Amino acid sequence: MDMLLQFVANGLVSGAFYALSALGLTLIFGLMRVVNFAHGELYMLGGVMGWLATTVLGLNFFAGLALTLAVMGACGWLVDRFLIERVRDQGEEPSILLTIGLSIFLTNTALLLVGTAPLTIEGPLPNKPVFLGPVVLTELRVFAVAACAVLILAAHLVIRHTRLGRAMRATFQDPMAARLAGINTARVYASTFALGTMLAASAGMLLGSIYSTHVSAGGLVSLKAFVVVILGGMGSFAGAIVGGLILGVAEALWGGYISTGTVDIIGFIIVILTLIFKPYGLFSTQVERA
């Protein structure tokens, strides 16, 4: 019984990261109809940037995080303006291929530059254990989960309560009408992509401080983010959070009770089952596919 609670707690911790990394993906899909296959690579770049900022430049964790967010936000903006914009309104396929190409390029270029060694990011807190009843966590993990929650909340506030967020939602509802109302939709798209990139990068850096990060992590992260987004429903904010937590707990339980070697399989089983039985996900309000 104690073990069960411990597994669930571990699952919720990793679930928070899944939620944060999936949020960027679902935002980009919901607003731009772009399925970003390079999402995991942006997450990975976040981890690498965080490592560069803290270890190589010697900044402290929070300054490193701010720098990472700024740089990755700019990267996201540029990717949208120079790549995605060229295939906008051409349907899904060109953007899928384009982001697959981007992901191949980013992974292998990073491998070339940084190498395969795991990169550790110095966390802001020591790895001291925290006892919550029968459950043991480390201070760093509690901090990272709190940081996840803060970032998710911040993204929510940006979308709900700022001028940019209103423009995003208007563009999401009807791009043409938004343009007629004087919204610069090209800028909104670029901002959305930048926001999604920043969310992915922050997840990469936070997780890099708990475990370690390495440049070939992107592929698996992309896949897990897709699992979460499909489970929660493409474009759904709440779905990404619930889906992330479900995936985290399911993996922790599978790893704890069945086998640790095949943990990654559970996500794919979830995807296959979701797509067969509830293809729009748990939280999607739209029915759009023919």
Added chain:
Amino acid sequence: MKFERNTLLVLGLIALAFPLLVGNQYLLHIGIMVLLYAVLATSLNLIVGYVGEFSLGHTAFLGLGAYTAALLSLRLGLPAWATIPLAGVVSALFGVVIGAITLRLRGPYFVIITLAFAEVLRLIANNWVDFTNGPMGLSGVAQPALLADASPLMAKRFYFYLALGLTAVSLYLAYRFVYSNNGRAAVTVRENRFVAQSVGIRPFVYAMRAFVLGAFLAGLAGGFYAHYITFVGANVFGFAFMVSMIIMVLIGGKGTLIGPLLGALLVTLLTEYLRELQELRLSLFGLIVMAVVLFLPNGLMGFLNHRRERGDRAAPDDSATRVQGGPA
């Protein structure tokens, strides 16, 4: 149609003469890899170019074929002439099951679920140690008995002709499929699903046929791979093969029969040329994919066809009556 058929025949004749003119094992090996990739790219093209959906899980069928051939050969001692066709059949059976599930979905959902199937199979191959030997892989797959006392050069020549035979079978099947009612229906579905449905074409049925044929051909290629390399590991399900196949189909031009062949030739030669630079090569591949999507969305064959059609229109001829094999 005529143009494609004639080009294919000429290419076939050149390939037939190749091993007789070349006495170099390394060149023959490259030739064999080109042919292997030609089969794979052709099979992926059936799905990407004729179903119009993008599969990232095509390595599932390559891997299934390779493991089937390797297991049949190692556990039951079957010879290569039996294992390679059986590899195709097993892949096709899985194609029926996987297609029945995945072809209900479209766009990004299809991409992700096909990828999920390939990953599940890779994880199973890596973890089910009793059956697949796990990460150690299956080594020592038997070479055909014919080669017991042949010289290495003769063995390479034998494999070259075997691969050429497989390529010919694949292209024949693909050609017959594409220029049949099946193929025309598939092109109609690809171009406009709703128009196709309104004239009585059931998209699912035709997509399924193309998918299963693609799975069968990839399985054959997998079976050949197992016997030629004599080792099969979980990497046959991996993303590296997938990337190569995608690039070949895209560069050559999806929805044409010659395009994937051209792509297989170009990419295999480029891979060999850049062999020393493992990661840089893949970086370049990523850039190539992006460049092709942005600047050459229909691939080389699309570009050439476009040029050819423009030329035809300048010099008036019977282009209006020429049977179009679907716009590339």
